[in-house]
Amino acid sequence: MYEALKKTLEERKISKAQLSRRADITQSDFYMMLAGKRPAFPGWRKRIAAVLDVTESDIFPENANK
Numbered sequence: 036m037y038e039a040l041k042k043t044l045e046e047r048k049i050s051k052a053q054l055s056r057r058a059d060i061t062q063s064d065f066y067m068m069l070a071g072k073r074p075a076f077p078g079w080r081k082r083i084a085a086v087l088d089v090t091e092s093d094i095f096p097e098n099a100n101k
Contacts, residue, residue, distance in 0.1 A: 037068070037069055037075070037094075037095070037097075039093065039094045039095070039096055040069075040083070040094040040095065041069070043087055043089065043093070043094050044087075047087065049087075051065060051066065051069070054083065054086060054087070057086045058079065058082040058083045058085075058086050059082060060079055060082070060083075064079075075095055075098060080094075080095050080098060
């Protein structure tokens with residue numbers, strides 16, 4: 036789950052902790068989201084995409100129609 040997001044983080048050399056801070060998401064919530072234990076809420080998806088300067092559908096293709 037969220038493989039496109041993980042790949043983008045690797046490509047940009049941004050840690051998960053850095054992204055969670057920049058997107059104003061607690062680390063525990065962010066890690067739970069990556070593990071599939073918490074949904075990627077629309078506001079989170081928007082902030083994460085903004086931090087990474089990509090579209091939401093680029094990094095969350097599984098949520099493209101939501």
